[in-house]
Amino acid sequence: MGIEAQGGQKTAGANTVAPATGKLGVMVVGLGAVATTFIAGVEAVRRGLAKPIGSLTQMGTIRLGKRTDNQSPLIKDFVPLADLKDIVFTGWDLFEDNVYESAAHAQVLEKGLLDQLKPYLETIKPLPAVFDQYYVKRLHGTHVKTGKNKRDLANQVIADIQAFKKTVDRVVIIWCASTEIFITPSAVHQSIEAFEKGLDNNDIGISPSQIYAYAALSEGVPFANGAPNLTVDTPAMVELSKKNAAPICGKDFKTGQTMMKTVLAPAFKARMLGVSGWFSTNILGNRDGEVLDDPESFKTKEESKLGSLDYIFQPELYPDLYKDLYHKIRINYYPPRGDQKEAWDNIDIFGWLGYPMQIKVNFLCRDSILAAPIALDLVLFMDLAKRTPSLRSIGIQEWLSFYLKAPQSAPGLYPEHDLFIQSMKLKNTLRHIMGADLITHLGLEYYD
Numbered sequence: 444m445g446i447e448a449q450g451g452q453k454t455a456g457a458n459t460v461a462p463a464t465g466k467l468g469v470m471v472v473g474l475g476a477v478a479t480t481f482i483a484g485v486e487a488v489r490r491g492l493a494k495p496i497g498s499l500t501q502m503g504t505i506r507l508g509k510r511t512d513n514q515s516p517l518i519k520d521f522v523p524l525a526d527l528k529d530i531v532f533t534g535w536d537l538f539e540d541n542v543y544e545s546a547a548h549a550q551v552l553e554k555g556l557l558d559q560l561k562p563y564l565e566t567i568k569p570l571p572a573v574f575d576q577y578y579v580k581r582l583h584g585t586h587v588k589t590g591k592n593k594r595d596l597a598n599q600v601i602a603d604i605q606a607f608k609k610t611v612d613r614v615v616i617i618w619c620a621s622t623e624i625f626i627t628p629s630a631v632h633q634s635i636e637a638f639e640k641g642l643d644n645n646d647i648g649i650s651p652s653q654i655y656a657y658a659a660l661s662e663g664v665p666f667a668n669g670a671p672n673l674t675v676d677t678p679a680m681v682e683l684s685k686k687n688a689a690p691i692c693g694k695d696f697k698t699g700q701t702m703m704k705t706v707l708a709p710a711f712k713a714r715m716l717g718v719s720g721w722f723s724t725n726i727l728g729n730r731d732g733e734v735l736d737d738p739e740s741f742k743t744k745e746e747s748k749l750g751s752l753d754y755i756f757q758p759e760l761y762p763d764l765y766k767d768l769y770h771k772i773r774i775n776y777y778p779p780r781g782d783q784k785e786a787w788d789n790i791d792i793f794g795w796l797g798y799p800m801q802i803k804v805n806f807l808c809r810d811s812i813l814a815a816p817i818a819l820d821l822v823l824f825m826d827l828a829k830r831t832p833s834l835r836s837i838g839i840q841e842w843l844s845f846y847l848k849a850p851q852s853a854p855g856l857y858p859e860h861d862l863f864i865q866s867m868k869l870k871n872t873l874r875h876i877m878g879a880d881l882i883t884h885l886g887l888e889y890y891d
């Protein structure tokens with residue numbers, strides 16, 4: 444008989460996840476709005492100045508056993524996560540601004556808070572970046588590495604990682620840098636060998652984000668990707684990730700409009716309501732908005748944002764409801780709003796006998812405020828994956844799809860976009876690695 448807290452699926456788990464002892468080094472690629480809001484936020488929480496709202500690892504609980512057991516510890520007390528006080532930050536950027544200066548420029552956090560954190564934030568100064576304007580047209584930076592080819596640049600990033608490793612116990616890298624131009628996977632992305640040849644030959648298909656990712660994975664360091672760039676979504680990087688036990692996950696933080704989409708669309712599908720059109724538009728005035736104003740970077744973002752509805756609605760299974768869905772996404776650069784994005788969705792749905800209805804969603808959000816806790820959770824969970832024998836060598840951590848607009852999954856497997864399926868998958872993965880019963884929500888045992 445099925446039970447809500449399902450037994451018989453325990454793993455050896457509990458004693459095999461290595462503890463989070465010592466310092467966790469976090470290397471952030473790109474010290475812009477999201478990264479500085481993340482770093483300053485962690486420091487504010489460490490000092491007791493604010494709460495880590497939006498972070499599942501810091502505020503979330505996990506139910507264990509039956510509903511009648513009343514056992515719901517904090518996630519951070521259930522799985523061995525690094526403590527915030529043990530995180531050490533560094534990063535790369537093509538501008539020389541330290542984290543205080545960059546945060547002040549981004550204008551996300553109030554000056555009063557930033558000034559309290561200034562002595563600490565000023566100490567985090569970027570390493571020179573791997574950058575090429577061909578891949579991000581709207582940026583011009585001078586704090587940039589030079590080398591004889593892409594292999595040389597990768598080796599310089601590897602040297603940065605090795606030097607940082609000497610000062611901490613473990614390292615995770617997270618991409619919080621800009622959206623690159625759209626790159627279609629080509630021959631150079633099909634194997635480690637082809638990729639390494641491409642580094643030697645300066646293959647145009649290898650962008651800076653791929654160079655950082657190659658360096659991270661070569662060093663056995665987990666790599667999370669907050670932007671929609673191709674980066675690790677290639678057979679070569681999956682192979683390298685598995686080979687060196689360096690976890691990867693999908694791409695592009697799932698923050699505002701797409702988060703809402705992956706909540707609303709599953710509700711329509713669960714109730715068998717049809718959708719004929721979904722128009723999404725945004726105004727955004729930060730540097731990310733400026734980069735996305737370039738059509739080639741926008742294309743990368745658009746592809747990442749478009750995927751979710753098709754996968755959730757499964758028009759091949761429900762042609763009467765979703766096969767004619769018209770999905771359109773616009774992002775408009777509008778400087779007066781800065782980081783305070785405004786998003787509008789018009790959803791044309793239809794119900795019983797085909798009668799049409801409309802839903803309007805107007806989300807006035809703060810982009811980096813939504814992204815910062817996701818960056819924190821990804822870093823902590825990727826570090827956990829690296830310390831977990833059953834996770835570290837599988838490559839893609841599909842259980843972290845919860846955080847990402849474009850989840851990555853095994854070849855031939857469609858990705859799960861539904862936020863609630865993703866949430867269940869994440870929590871069951873935590874139960875699984877700790878040897879606890881999985882929860883199926885069947886619940887018949889309460890009525891025996």
Ligand SMILES: NC(=O)c1ccc[n+]([C@@H]2O[C@H](COP(=O)([O-])OP(=O)(O)OC[C@H]3O[C@@H](n4cnc5c(N)ncnc54)[C@H](O)[C@@H]3O)[C@@H](O)[C@H]2O)c1
Nearest residue numbers: 473475476477536572620621622670696698730731810814
């Ligand atoms: N904030 C959100 O809600 C959200 C959601 C999903 C994805 N993202 C993505 O997160 C990324 C960061 O967003 P942001 O608002 O902080 O942008 P931002 O422009 O403020 O910061 C990006 C930083 O990356 C640096 N950079 C660019 N290329 C680099 C390279 N090759 N090496 C090192 N540094 C480099 C830039 O100089 C800049 O300082 C963007 O790609 C954005 O699309 C943000």
